[in-house]
Amino acid sequence: MNWEILGIWLGALVTLFLYSFLYRDNPFYKFAEHLFVGMSAGYWVIYNIENVLIPNWWQNMFPEGGGFDWVWLIPGIFALFMLARIWPKTAGLSRLSLGMIVGVGAGLNMVSFFQTNALAQVKGTIFSVASGGVWDIFSSLVLVVGVVSGLVYFFFSKAHTGIMGKTANVGITILMVAFGASFGYTIMARLSLLIGRSQFLLEDWIPTIPRLLGIGG
Amino acid sequence: MNNLSALMIFLLLFAAGSALAEDPPQSVVTEAAEELEVCSAVHLEASDTPEDAGGSVSLYWQMEIDGFEPDSLGVMRSDPSGGEELIVTLPFGTVMYTDQSADNGTEYDYWVVSYSGGTVGTSSNRAEAVPSAQWIYKGRIGMLIILFLMAAVIIYYIESGKKGRKLFIREIAGLAAVDDAVGRATEMGKPVLYIPGIMDMDDIQTIASIVILGRVARKTAEYGSSLLVPTSRSVVMSVAQEVVKEAYIQVGRPDAYNKENIQYLTDDQFGYAAGVDGIMVREKPAAIFLLGTFYAESLILAETGRSVGAIQIAGTAMPSQIPFFVAACDYTLIGEELFAASAYLSREPKLLGSLKGQDAAKLFFMILIVIGVVSATIGDFWSPLKSVAEFLRKLVTVN
Numbered sequence: 099m100n101w102e103i104l105g106i107w108l109g110a111l112v113t114l115f116l117y118s119f120l121y122r123d124n125p126f127y128k129f130a131e132h133l134f135v136g137m138s139a140g141y142w143v144i145y146n147i148e149n150v151l152i153p154n155w156w157q158n159m160f161p162e163g164g165g166f167d168w169v170w171l172i173p174g175i176f177a178l179f180m181l182a183r184i185w186p187k188t189a190g191l192s193r194l195s196l197g198m199i200v201g202v203g204a205g206l207n208m209v210s211f212f213q214t215n216a217l218a219q220v221k222g223t224i225f226s227v228a229s230g231g232v233w234d235i236f237s238s239l240v241l242v243v244g245v246v247s248g249l250v251y252f253f254f255s256k257a258h259t260g261i262m263g264k265t266a267n268v269g270i271t272i273l274m275v276a277f278g279a280s281f282g283y284t285i286m287a288r289l290s291l292l293i294g295r296s297q298f299l300l301e302d303w304i305p306t307i308p309r310l311l312g313i314g315g
Numbered sequence: 316m317n318n319l320s321a322l323m324i325f326l327l328l329f330a331a332g333s334a335l336a337e338d339p340p341q342s343v344v345t346e347a348a349e350e351l352e353v354c355s356a357v358h359l360e361a362s363d364t365p366e367d368a369g370g371s372v373s374l375y376w377q378m379e380i381d382g383f384e385p386d387s388l389g390v391m392r393s394d395p396s397g398g399e400e401l402i403v404t405l406p407f408g409t410v411m412y413t414d415q416s417a418d419n420g421t422e423y424d425y426w427v428v429s430y431s432g433g434t435v436g437t438s439s440n441r442a443e444a445v446p447s448a449q450w451i452y453k454g455r456i457g458m459l460i461i462l463f464l465m466a467a468v469i470i471y472y473i474e475s476g477k478k479g480r481k482l483f484i485r486e487i488a489g490l491a492a493v494d495d496a497v498g499r500a501t502e503m504g505k506p507v508l509y510i511p512g513i514m515d516m517d518d519i520q521t522i523a524s525i526v527i528l529g530r531v532a533r534k535t536a537e538y539g540s541s542l543l544v545p546t547s548r549s550v551v552m553s554v555a556q557e558v559v560k561e562a563y564i565q566v567g568r569p570d571a572y573n574k575e576n577i578q579y580l581t582d583d584q585f586g587y588a589a590g591v592d593g594i595m596v597r598e599k600p601a602a603i604f605l606l607g608t609f610y611a612e613s614l615i616l617a618e619t620g621r622s623v624g625a626i627q628i629a630g631t632a633m634p635s636q637i638p639f640f641v642a643a644c645d646y647t648l649i650g651e652e653l654f655a656a657s658a659y660l661s662r663e664p665k666l667l668g669s670l671k672g673q674d675a676a677k678l679f680f681m682i683l684i685v686i687g688v689v690s691a692t693i694g695d696f697w698s699p700l701k702s703v704a705e706f707l708r709k710l711v712t713v714n
Binding site: 123128137180183193203208213220227228274277284 | 455458461462484485486487515516517518519522550557581582583587589590597614635637638639642649650651652655659671676677678680681683684688691694695696704707708711712713
C-alpha cells in the first residue's frame with residue numbers, strides 16, 4: 099500500500115466532505131465534523147499531558163536530581179478539586195480552583211493590558227502634529243483626532259448627544275473605516291487559504307486518480 | 316683530513332647542541348608571545364541584577380587596549396563547592412553579560428578568559444556576587460500610582476452606587492436587543508446558542524462573556540427557553556455550568572437547568588468551529604450570542620448563524636475580527652462595549668462603579684493626550700512647552 103497516496107486521498111475526501119456543507123448539512127459533513135472534533139479533542143488531551151502536566155507539574159514535583167518538592171502538591175490538589183465535579187456532593191470544591199484561575203488570570207492580565215492597551219497608546223499619541231510635510235501633518239491629525247474621538251465613543255457615562263454625539267460619530271466613522279480595511283485584508287488572506295486547498299485538490303489529488311485506475315503513467 | 320672532519324663534525328654537533336640548549340622550539344615561542352600579547356578582560360564587576368525576580372547576576376568588564384584581539388571570550392563561574400564551569404562563550408567586543416542561571420543566595424565567583432587560536436589565553440580578575448530577588452520594581456511605580464488612583468475612583472463610585480446614587484450608563488444598542496433575542500427564541504420554540512469565544516478562563520474577554528452568560532441564562536430561565544453553550548475549553552465549560560446553574564436557581568427554575576446543554580467540544584480552533592456549525596444547522600437556534608475572544612473562526616460561525624436565520628448578537632475586543640461580526644451579525648459590541656455589557660445588563664453597583672471608574676481613567680487619558688499633543692506641537696516653535704510634552708510622555712512610560 100502506498101501510504102502517501104492514502105494520505106492524499108484522506109485529506110482530499112475530508113476536504114470535500116467539509117466543503118459539502120456549503121450546499122447543506124449532510125452525512126458526509128457530519129462524519130468529517132465528528133472525526134475532526136473527536137480527533138482534535140483526543141489530540142489536545144495528550145498534548146496537555148505531555149506539554150503541560152508532565153513538564154510544568156510532575157517534573158517540578160519530582161526533579162531529575164531526585165527528591166520531592168511538596169509545594170507542587172498544592173496545584174495538584176487544586177486539579178483534584180476540578181475532578182471533584184464528577185460527584186455532586188463534592189462538586190462545590192471546584193469553585194476554589196475556578197476562583198483561583200479567574201482571579202490569577204485577571205490579576206496577571208491587568209498589568210500587561212494596562213501597559214500595552216493604555217499607557218503605551220497614550221505615549222504613542224503624544225507627539226507634534228506640525229512636523230513633516232503636508233501629508234505627514236494630515237496623517238498625524240487623523241491619528242490624534244481618531245484616538246480622541248474613539249475614546250469619546252467608548253465613554254459610557256454620558257449620552258451621545260450634542261457635541262459628545264458628534265465627536266462619537268467621528269470616532270465610530272474612523273473605526274468603521276479601519277474595520278473595512280481590516281476586512282479586505284483578511285479576506286485576501288482567506289482567499290489564499292482557499293487557493294492553497296484548491297491547489298492541493300487539483301495538483302496533488304486529481305493526478306492520483308488515473309494512477310489508481312491504471313491509466314497513463 | 317680525518318682530524319679536520321672530526322673537528323667539523325664536532326663544531327656542527329656543538330652548534331646544534333647549543334641551539335637546542337639555548338633556543339626554545341618555534342611553537343613554544345609563538346604560544347608564549349600570544350600569552351603575553353592577547354588582550355584580556357579587566358575591571359570585571361559582578362553584582363546582583365537589581366529589581367528582578369532573582370536568579371540573575373549582571374557582569375560588566377573592560378578590555379585591555381594593548382595586545383591583539385582574542386577570538387572569543389569565555390565567562391567562567393565557580394560556586395562554593397568549588398565546581399568551575401564555562402557558562403557562555405561570547406564574541407570579542409562584548410563587555411557585559413547577565414547570568415540567568417544562578418541560584419538565589421549562592422555566592423558565585425566569576426572571571427572572564429580570552430580565547431585565542433583555540434587555546435585559553437589570559438584571565439580577568441575575579442568578582443563575586445550573590446543573586447537575590449527584590450520585591451519592588453521601580454520602573455512600574457508610575458503604573459502602580461495610576462492603578463491605585465483608578466482603584467480609588469472605582470471604589471468611590473461603587474460605594475456611591477451602594478448608597479443609592481444613580482449611576483448613569485448610556486444605552487448600548489446591542490445589549491438592548493438581548494431580551495428581544497431571547498424572547499424571539501421563546502416564541503419560536505427554538506433554543507438560544509451562546510458561544511463564549513475560544514479562549515480559556517484566564518482571558519479577560521472570556522470572563523466578561525461569562526458574566527453576560529449569567530444574564531442571558533436568567534432570561535432563558537424566566538422565559539423557559541433552552542440554552543446551549545458549547546465551549547472550547549474544559550474550564551470554561553465548568554465555569555459556564557456553575558454560572559448557568561446559579562442563574563436558574565436565582566429565578567426559581569433549578570428543574571429547568573440541563574447540565575448536558577453546556578458541553579465541551581474541543582480545544583482545536585477549527586474543530587470547535589466545525590462542531591458549533593453542526594449544532595447551528597441541526598438545532599437551528601433562533602438567537603445566537605457570540606461574545607468573547609475569537610480569531611479566524613469568527614466569520615465561519617457568524618455566517619453559519621446567519622444562514623440558519625438566527626438573530627445574532629456578537630461582541631469581541633479582537634480588532635481583526637470585529638469587521639466580520641459587523642458584516643454578518645445583527646448587533647455587534649465593539650471592543651470595550653463587551654466589558655461594559657455586564658455592568659449595563661446587571662445594573663449592579665459593583666460593576667457600574669467599575670465602569671464609571673474606567674470612564675474617569677479614559678477622561679484623564681483624553682485630557683493627557685490633548686495637552687500633550689498641543690504642548691508638543693507648540694513646543695516646536697516655543698521650547699518651554701516641549702518639556703511639558705516630555706513630562707507627560709515620561710508619566711506614561713513603563714520600563
